[in-house]
Amino acid sequence: MKSIYEALVGIVDGEHVSDRPEELYIYSFDLGTAQPQRPDYVVAPRTTQQVQDIVRLANREKIPVVPLGGGLSLAGLAVPLKGGILVDLKRMDSIIEVNEKGRYAVLECGVSQAQLTSYLARNHPGLTHSEPGAPPTATITGNVMIHGQGDLSQPYGFNSDLVNGLEVVLPTGEVCRFGSCAIGASWFTNHPLPDVGLFFGWCGTTGIVTRLSIRLYPAKPIRGVGQFVVENEELVPEIMEKITRTQMAEDIIAYSRAIPPFGMGLQHFTVNIAADSEKELEFKQELIWDDALGEYIRRGDGGYLGFTRGLERPQISKTSDYKKGGGFEYVGGIMPIETYPRCYRSGREISERHGIPYTVTGRCIGVGHSMMFAWTYAFNRADPETIRQAREALHETDDLVLELGGVIWKPGTYGQRLIMERLDPGTRTLMKRIKEVLDPGGIMNPGNWEGI
Amino acid sequence: MYALPFDENRCLNCQGADCLVKCQYIEIDRDRAREEMVRIARGEDSPVLRECVTCYGCEEYCPMGNHPFYLIAEKQEALGIPPVPGPLVRRAVNLGLPFRGEPQIREINGPVLNMAAFSELTPLIQGKLFEGLPVISTDGRKMFHYFCQLMYLHYAKSSVIKERLPGVIATIMRHRPTEVICFHDECYGTYTSYCPGVGIDVPFTPVHFFEYLYNRLSELKDLIRPVGLKVVYQRPCSSRLSPGKHRFVNKIFRLIGADEVEREFVDENALCCGGTIQGQRKEGSRKRSAAIQRKNIEDMKKAGAEICVFNCPACLQTLGGMVAREGIRPVYMSDLCRLAIGETPSGWR
Ligand SMILES: Cc1cc2nc3c(=O)[nH]c(=O)nc-3n(C[C@H](O)[C@H](O)[C@H](O)COP(=O)(O)OP(=O)(O)OC[C@H]3O[C@@H](n4cnc5c(N)ncnc54)[C@H](O)[C@@H]3O)c2cc1C
Numbered sequence: 001m002k003s004i005y006e007a008l009v010g011i012v013d014g015e016h017v018s019d020r021p022e023e024l025y026i027y028s029f030d031l032g033t034a035q036p037q038r039p040d041y042v043v044a045p046r047t048t049q050q051v052q053d054i055v056r057l058a059n060r061e062k063i064p065v066v067p068l069g070g071g072l073s074l075a076g077l078a079v080p081l082k083g084g085i086l087v088d089l090k091r092m093d094s095i096i097e098v099n100e101k102g103r104y105a106v107l108e109c110g111v112s113q114a115q116l117t118s119y120l121a122r123n124h125p126g127l128t129h130s131e132p133g134a135p136p137t138a139t140i141t142g143n144v145m146i147h148g149q150g151d152l153s154q155p156y157g158f159n160s161d162l163v164n165g166l167e168v169v170l171p172t173g174e175v176c177r178f179g180s181c182a183i184g185a186s187w188f189t190n191h192p193l194p195d196v197g198l199f200f201g202w203c204g205t206t207g208i209v210t211r212l213s214i215r216l217y218p219a220k221p222i223r224g225v226g227q228f229v230v231e232n233e234e235l236v237p238e239i240m241e242k243i244t245r246t247q248m249a250e251d252i253i254a255y256s257r258a259i260p261p262f263g264m265g266l267q268h269f270t271v272n273i274a275a276d277s278e279k280e281l282e283f284k285q286e287l288i289w290d291d292a293l294g295e296y297i298r299r300g301d302g303g304y305l306g307f308t309r310g311l312e313r314p315q316i317s318k319t320s321d322y323k324k325g326g327g328f329e330y331v332g333g334i335m336p337i338e339t340y341p342r343c344y345r346s347g348r349e350i351s352e353r354h355g356i357p358y359t360v361t362g363r364c365i366g367v368g369h370s371m372m373f374a375w376t377y378a379f380n381r382a383d384p385e386t387i388r389q390a391r392e393a394l395h396e397t398d399d400l401v402l403e404l405g406g407v408i409w410k411p412g413t414y415g416q417r418l419i420m421e422r423l424d425p426g427t428r429t430l431m432k433r434i435k436e437v438l439d440p441g442g443i444m445n446p447g448n449w450e451g452i
Numbered sequence: 453m454y455a456l457p458f459d460e461n462r463c464l465n466c467q468g469a470d471c472l473v474k475c476q477y478i479e480i481d482r483d484r485a486r487e488e489m490v491r492i493a494r495g496e497d498s499p500v501l502r503e504c505v506t507c508y509g510c511e512e513y514c515p516m517g518n519h520p521f522y523l524i525a526e527k528q529e530a531l532g533i534p535p536v537p538g539p540l541v542r543r544a545v546n547l548g549l550p551f552r553g554e555p556q557i558r559e560i561n562g563p564v565l566n567m568a569a570f571s572e573l574t575p576l577i578q579g580k581l582f583e584g585l586p587v588i589s590t591d592g593r594k595m596f597h598y599f600c601q602l603m604y605l606h607y608a609k610s611s612v613i614k615e616r617l618p619g620v621i622a623t624i625m626r627h628r629p630t631e632v633i634c635f636h637d638e639c640y641g642t643y644t645s646y647c648p649g650v651g652i653d654v655p656f657t658p659v660h661f662f663e664y665l666y667n668r669l670s671e672l673k674d675l676i677r678p679v680g681l682k683v684v685y686q687r688p689c690s691s692r693l694s695p696g697k698h699r700f701v702n703k704i705f706r707l708i709g710a711d712e713v714e715r716e717f718v719d720e721n722a723l724c725c726g727g728t729i730q731g732q733r734k735e736g737s738r739k740r741s742a743a744i745q746r747k748n749i750e751d752m753k754k755a756g757a758e759i760c761v762f763n764c765p766a767c768l769q770t771l772g773g774m775v776a777r778e779g780i781r782p783v784y785m786s787d788l789c790r791l792a793i794g795e796t797p798s799g800w801r
Contacts, residue, residue, distance in 0.1 A: 231539040262547040266539055282742075289738055296537070297733060303540035304731050304738055309773055 004061055008043045008085070011053040016044040016091070027068070027086050032329035033379065033391045034076025034412060039066065039086035046091050048167065048175060048210040055208065056173040058085055059441045065171075066445045067204040069142025070112060072134050074329045075412040077146065077203045081447030089139070092210065098124050102188045103216040104164050105129070109141040109209050116140060120219070128152075128219035130159050141209050146410040147201050147334075149365055149372050151251040151272060151311070152217055154244070157366040160200045164190050164213035168199060171207055171439035179213065187213035198434060203448040206438045220274035222281050223250075227305035228269040228293060233341040235301065236267050236362070240337050242292040243271060244368040248284040250274055252364040256344055257319060258357035267344070272311065319359040325380025327387070331394050332409035333401035335373045337364065346400050347375040354393045372409060375400075416449055428452060454614045454650040458523045460493035462516040471510035471520040476723065478503045489520060492527050501528050505732065506535055506606045507724040508692040511645070519649050521605065521692075528608035535732050541607045548601060548616065552593035555623060560586045563631040563659070566624060568639050569599040570765050576786050577635075579795045580675070581668045588627050597623045600634075600642040602690065606728045610650075617642070617652055625655055633659040637763060641693025662700035662763070665789050669707050675793040678709020683788070684757040684780075685712070686748075686771060687722035688764035701761075704785065708792035715755035723748040727770035745771060749778055761785050 002010070008017040018024070019041050029036035040063070045051050058065045064084025071078050080086050092110040098120070099105070105116065114136030120127050130150030132143055140159075143150075147160045156162060165179030165187040176182075179190040198206050230239065236254050243252055250272040257263045271288060275281035289297075289304050296302030320328035335343060344360050351358035359376040375397045379390035398415040401408045402422065408415040420428065431452050463469075463486060472478060472485035478500060480488070488498045501524060510520040528534055534541050548569075564586045567574055571592040577585075589598035598620060601613045621643075624632060634640040643658040669676065685701050698719065705712045717723045725748075726741035734740075752760060752775065760775045760782050762768040772782035787797035 229539045229543055231542060259551060260547075261549040261551050262543050264546055266543055266546075285738070290736075294735075297737075298735060300534075300537040300733055301539070303537040303543070305540070305543075306727070306730055306770075 004057070004063065004085070005041060007057050008041055008054065011050050011057065012043055012045055016046075018042045027071075027088070028079070030071055030074060030076055030079055031327070032074040032076060032412075033327075033387050033394065034079050037079050037081055038083065039080040040083045042086045042088055044088040044091045048169060051087065051092075051169045051208055051210055052173045052175060054085060054087060055169055055171060055443075058443050059172060062441060063443065064446050065208075065443050067208045069110065069139030069145070070135070070137045071142075072138045073142070073146055073410055075410050075415075077410060077412070077448065078142075078445075081413070081445075084443070084446075087208065089141070089208075095119050096211070097187070098127070098216070099186070099188065100124060100127065102186070103127060103218075104188060104213050105216055106165075106187045106211060106213045107140055108211055109139065111140050112137050113140060113143070120216070124216075126219055127216040129214060129216050130156060130162060132159070140214055141212055144212065144214070145200060145202075145204060145209065148410075149363060153366070153372075154250060154252050154364045155247070155367065156215070156217070157369075159214075161366075162215040163200075164188055164215060166199065166209055166213075167211035168207040168209050171441070171444045175210075176207075181213065198438065203445055205444045205446075205448050206435065207444070220276050220280075222275040222278070222309065223311050224273060224281075224307055224309040225311065226271045226273055226285065226289065226307040228271065228289070228302055229305055230267050230269075230296065230302045231265070232301065233267050233344045235296070236269075236340040236344075237338045239269065239293065239296070239302070240340075240364055240368055240371070243269070243288055244364060246284075246287045246292050247367070248273065248287050253361060254340065255359070255361040256348075257359040258351070259319065268305075273307070319357060319376050320378040323357070323378040323380060323386075325382050325386065327379040327381040327390070328376055329379075329390060329394060330374040330376040331397040331401065331415070333373045333375075333397075333404070333406040334365075334370050334409050335362070335401070335404065335406035337362075337368055337371050339404045339406065340371070340373070342404055343373045343375075346404070347397065350375070350393050350396050350400070351377065354389045356390065356393060373406070413447060413450075420449075420452060454652055456519060456522050456526055456610075456650050458493050459518060460490050462518045463489045463493065466516050468515065470513040470515060471518075472500065474513040474720070475507075475509060476721070477505045477507060489523075492523060495527065495530065497531055497533075500524065501531065501533050502535075502734065504528070504535060505724065505729045506689070508605070508689040509720075512692040512695045512720060519645075522610070522646065522649055525605045525608050526610045529610055534608040535734070536607060536728075537731075537733050540731055541609060544604065544607050545609060545612055548596050548599050548603075548612075550594065550596040555589070555591070555594040555597045557623075557626045558586075558588075559626075559628045560588070561628050561630070562586070563633060564588050564627060564629040565633045565635060565664075566598055566639060567595070567635045569595050570635055571595040573635070573765060573784075575798065576784055579790050580672055580793060581665065581786065581789060585633070588624070588629075600636075600639040602638050602642045602646055613646070614650060614652070617647070621652070621654060629656050631657045631659050633661060633664045635661055636690070636765070637661060637688065637694060637697070638690035640697070641690045645693040660694060660697040660700065662704060662785065663697060665786060666700050666704050666707065669704065669789055669792070672793050673707075676708055677792065677794060679788065679792050681710055681759050681788075682713045682755075682757050683710045683759045683761050684715055684752045684755060685718070685761045686725060686763070686767050687719070688767050689724060689728075691722075691763065701763075701785075704789065708789060710759075710761075710788065710792075713755040713757055715751050715757075717748055717751050725764075725767035725770040727766050745774060749775055749780075752780055753778055759783050759788065761788055
């Protein structure tokens with residue numbers, strides 16, 4: 001009988017399989033505070049067929065399978081908690097189609113954010129996608145899998161809301177398609193077939209997405225960031241409401257941080273504005289700064305800091321530069337916008353109690369239907385004590401999210417447990433049944449959503 | 453505590469009341485101008501305190517050496533009517549706080565160039581113009597130890613300047629400089645105008661950056677090849693504090709063969725870059741700032757400028773992209789000088 005290693009070489013090739021300790025080491029951790037854990041094998045398939053064969057092999061051998069995109073979730077979601085085969089999907093990086101008129105792109109699962117951004121800039125400069133502030137090697141699919149948000153999430157919602165179709169290898173090896181592509185049509189819509197919705201938010205525990213169609217949006221040649229600042233955090237929800245009401249902005253973010261000191265105790269807004277012409281830009285600026293926010297300026301409660309051309313992505317990682325050792329992790333909570341003041345105050349309190357300079361960020365999603373509020377904690381990678389402190393702060397924050405009436409975004413195992421404790425029993429039973437049907441061998445990314 | 457000894461009698465005896473009559477942003481006649489200045493000096497409220505865009509211009513216009521702008525800023529603070537909203541004031545006050553440890557002190561015992569709060573522009577300081585010149589405040593993490601603080605005049609926070617400036621001067625002195633060449637003329641204005649005005653002792657000799665450039669170019673005269681470019685100059689607000697040094701702009705242009713094209717908004721009549729105005733509390737400030745910027749750039753275009761020469765990094769940050777979009781190249785004065793002596797500033801094509 002062939003060893004698992006040999007079987008994997010048979011499926012892919014010798015170049016793209018490894019069980020060498022130095023390579024397994026690289027795949028054993030992510031950038032956050034999660035405990036490292038080595039996989040037994042790493043394999044980098046190139047085709048859907050190869051993914052199917054790997055999953056079937058794993059089922060036969062009863063060995064875990066962990067899908068990996070960019071590995072940048074920070075919450076340890078692609079750390080192989082129980083070892084097994086780590087499936088690095090980065091080689092599946094073809095951009096299969098960009099449809100200009102229908103505004104969507106069909107991608108293999110390993111396509112990175114930077115790859116799509118540069119491909120569009122070169123070949124379809126009139127189109128753009130909702131890019132997260134994550135490092136450029138993050139994959140589009142990995143981001144969608146965890147309900148990520150990008151710089152167009154304010155007008156259009158979570159990136160997982162922007163999916164027009166999927167191809168998935170199920171844990172038992174079959175391939176399924178969802179959306180219009182499921183009936184052989186082009187990948188232009190995810191509707192109106194019966195809703196299945198089995199894959200996002202599951203951390204790869206219900207299947208491996210091999211292709212997806214993602215919506216694109218007009219890329220306006222003038223793009224820039226305006227800034228506004230207030231002192232009173234209680235004003236943030238109403239200001240968010242006023243800016244979103246104009247429907248003139250793309251990304252809207254409020255943040256506050258202890259370092260550098262200029263942000264200390266203040267709430268800054270960054271508001272992305274895009275335009276086809278100077279006339280459109282001025283029109284939008286007038287509606288936002290003069291009409292919607294003018295009253296705060298006149299009262300002296302809010303200040304306009306100017307408009308800078310060019311896009312700045314949210315810099316939640318910046319804080320880590322100010323503490324020796326460069327580590328950081330954040331808890332993201334999907335929160336009602338009116339909780340901003342409490343999110344800010346409690347986050348600041350937790351940070352200060354753990355001796356970590358505070359950084360909080362609230363990104364508006366879907367015209368104000370919610371926000372992704374991030375509490376970021378820096379630590380020194382070379383100092384286990386600061387890692388322990390950060391982990392403690394992260395766990396307290398997971399608790400806080402639920403206490404404040406929010407939902408933990410991309411929870412790690414601690415947050416997953418908290419959610420499962422509170423989950424509606426009917427929902428939990430249904431999820432358990434789905435998981436058992438799809439993954440009878442329990443091989444997919446075990447340790448995540450365990451005991452559902 | 454340091455204080456501004458403002459003499460209202462000088463205003464009462466002033467014939468022209470140029471401080472306000474010449475102001476480009478406030479419409480006022482001579483009699484009312486004099487009256488308002490006296491009211492301000494007596495600590496009374498005045499529309500001028502609310503209308504002032506903090507362009508520093510009146511410091512230059514005043515023929516009586518009476519520091520009208522410093523007075524306006526002090527009274528705005530005393531009466532609690534800052535020109536910008538409170539959160540911007542707090543942000544600015546926090547901005548100048550050092551937060552990454554103490555600076556490394558090297559004793560120089562000679563002339564130094566102080567980059568102050570513009571450490572990130574240290575790459576401008578290269579080539580023959582700066583050979584052998586020691587530079588301080590080159591570390592962006594420590595630069596606020598060298599920050600002259602005068603920016604707080606725009607925020608009606610003279611108290612912050614007075615509180616922090618002696619410490620800044622002490623830090624500079626730890627390098628044991630003789631002359632301090634000020635990269636930014638706001639620093640120069642601080643040490644030669646503001647400090648004497650309020651009684652802060654400056655134990656070194658400040659040197660204006662453009663004077664240094666001019667002298668150095670004169671030494672390197674043989675290397676100069678006329679640049680032959682049509683230039684305009686964006687005069688910053690802080691240059692109003694050292695009008696005597698403004699002539700070096702013209703002298704440098706002549707020395708390097710730059711063709712300073714004729715335009716309306718030059719010298720005393722220069723326009724503010726608009727950076728501070730856009731955030732002010734007064735109704736319509738954002739649009740007002742944009743209108744000033746348009747007027748300024750239109751004037752540059754009409755004059756046929758190819759190059760807009762900047763002194764102040766904040767002006768360049770505010771206006772640089774705008775002039776570039778109109779086909780006028782934004783360039784720092786030092787880079788233009790380097791070009792004249794056959795060097796290629798980074799990014800120059
Ligand atoms: C500095 C910084 C800034 C960030 N900013 C943002 C931001 O603005 N918005 C945002 O949304 N996120 C942000 N993130 C979080 C994260 O990096 C992104 O969401 C990123 O896009 C995740 O993609 P990935 O390819 O790294 O996913 P991975 O970490 O590789 O995977 C995420 C999860 O999905 C599973 N998975 C991956 N690919 C597949 C697949 N093909 N099929 C099935 N399961 C799969 C993995 O097993 C894992 O459980 C940021 C992270 C950092 C470090």
